[in-house]
Amino acid sequence: MPGFEMFGALERAEVQDVLDSGVLMRYGFDGMRNGHWKARELEQALASRMNTRFAQTVSSGTAALTVALASAGVGAGDEVIIPTFTFVASFEAVLALGAIPVLTDIDDTLCLDPAAVEKAITDRTKAVMPVHMCGSMADLKPLSAICKKHDLLLIEDACQAIGGSYEGKPLGSYGDVGCFSFDYVKTITCGEGGGLITDNETFYRNADHYSDHGHDHVGKDRGAESHPFLGYNFRISELNAAVGVAQIKRLDDFLRIQENHYHILEENLAGLKGITMRKVPETGVQNYSFMNFFLPSEALARKAQKALVAEGIDGCFYWYDNNWHYYRKWEHLTGLKSLGPVSRDVELRLSGLKNRTFPKSDHWMGRNLSCLVKLGWSREEAAQRGEKMKEVLSKILSSA
Numbered sequence: 001m002p003g004f005e006m007f008g009a010l011e012r013a014e015v016q017d018v019l020d021s022g023v024l025m026r027y028g029f030d031g032m033r034n035g036h037w038k039a040r041e042l043e044q045a046l047a048s049r050m051n052t053r054f055a056q057t058v059s060s061g062t063a064a065l066t067v068a069l070a071s072a073g074v075g076a077g078d079e080v081i082i083p084t085f086t087f088v089a090s091f092e093a094v095l096a097l098g099a100i101p102v103l104t105d106i107d108d109t110l111c112l113d114p115a116a117v118e119k120a121i122t123d124r125t126k127a128v129m130p131v132h133m134c135g136s137m138a139d140l141k142p143l144s145a146i147c148k149k150h151d152l153l154l155i156e157d158a159c160q161a162i163g164g165s166y167e168g169k170p171l172g173s174y175g176d177v178g179c180f181s182f183d184y185v186k187t188i189t190c191g192e193g194g195g196l197i198t199d200n201e202t203f204y205r206n207a208d209h210y211s212d213h214g215h216d217h218v219g220k221d222r223g224a225e226s227h228p229f230l231g232y233n234f235r236i237s238e239l240n241a242a243v244g245v246a247q248i249k250r251l252d253d254f255l256r257i258q259e260n261h262y263h264i265l266e267e268n269l270a271g272l273k274g275i276t277m278r279k280v281p282e283t284g285v286q287n288y289s290f291m292n293f294f295l296p297s298e299a300l301a302r303k304a305q306k307a308l309v310a311e312g313i314d315g316c317f318y319w320y321d322n323n324w325h326y327y328r329k330w331e332h333l334t335g336l337k338s339l340g341p342v343s344r345d346v347e348l349r350l351s352g353l354k355n356r357t358f359p360k361s362d363h364w365m366g367r368n369l370s371c372l373v374k375l376g377w378s379r380e381e382a383a384q385r386g387e388k389m390k391e392v393l394s395k396i397l398s399s400a
């Protein structure tokens, strides 16, 4: 990732098609649109690639999470289990619905720890939302078993792992609903956009209506459509969808490139004593958008990240100190810094977060480095980068 490194003739042709008609709206305008239905086309391509019955495109990955939760019936007061290591969108989507995000430990997969999930369940838990961070996945089989046992929804955030799989199933298709982001830095991008996939017809119909103000999309006259329930505007535009249509056709090419580059980097680090790779569940196949590994200690991880940057190796993240992805820096959440008042229920039930720590998550995240795997590198560039990483890391490890 990111897919924008590969923009070319295909993307331009798809966008031109939309501009030629001037119809940027995904619904209606049948007479003017020269037969282009880019959002619909992207939905068909997504459902087909992910082997699900249905797909709904929306305006962002955050919108996909929100629409997925709403469509599956999550609402005010319901608890949704999310990991301590994720993107802020996880709790934003939950809070937007008046529901309660329940932060829960990760393990050496860097994703939700099934044992911690089981402990976090209460009689108000409605859904478990694992996040397949940095190209690899949560251990979905035990998570799914827990969800079945307690009658909970399993909603996969596959925004960072599109194209990966688990037990041979595309990530996102294992749980009740799966979510993707096509934002400006994801493996396939359309600027801003997202999508959700499901085999559940009711959830799909709900998503279709909810993401368009509750419109039921029955008949040809938009003005005459009825509104079976309240919705919102989470629509994608035809312009964005057009870029997505081109990019999803190239997904498997992108995955091959990422995998090749990943293996080049991995081979270089393979012999280094003190480096251990992040755990990928047994039946899992990553999408190879990041290479994640552990150093022996927090101090060494910090030192290694600094040394890599100093040697010109960009894109290696130490998420432990990062403002966006780890609970330690989410003061706006833990302090409930909301522009307007929040409900008394949300206030009460999140009040404990302020002083809460997650030592088990810290144990893994404090020692983790996460290095971006770019599509645009040549083979030589990937090889040079691998050699440089090996040199820098072995120096750090031997100084310990």
Ligand SMILES: *Cc1c(COP(=O)(O)O)cnc(C)c1O
Pocket (backbone or CB within 6 Å): 059, 060, 061, 062, 063, 086, 087, 089, 090, 131, 133, 157, 159, 160, 181, 182, 183, 192, 193, 194
């Ligand atoms: C990018 C991302 C999102 C949100 O997607 P946007 O399209 O940027 O709203 C959600 N979850 C994860 C894990 C992400 O990486």
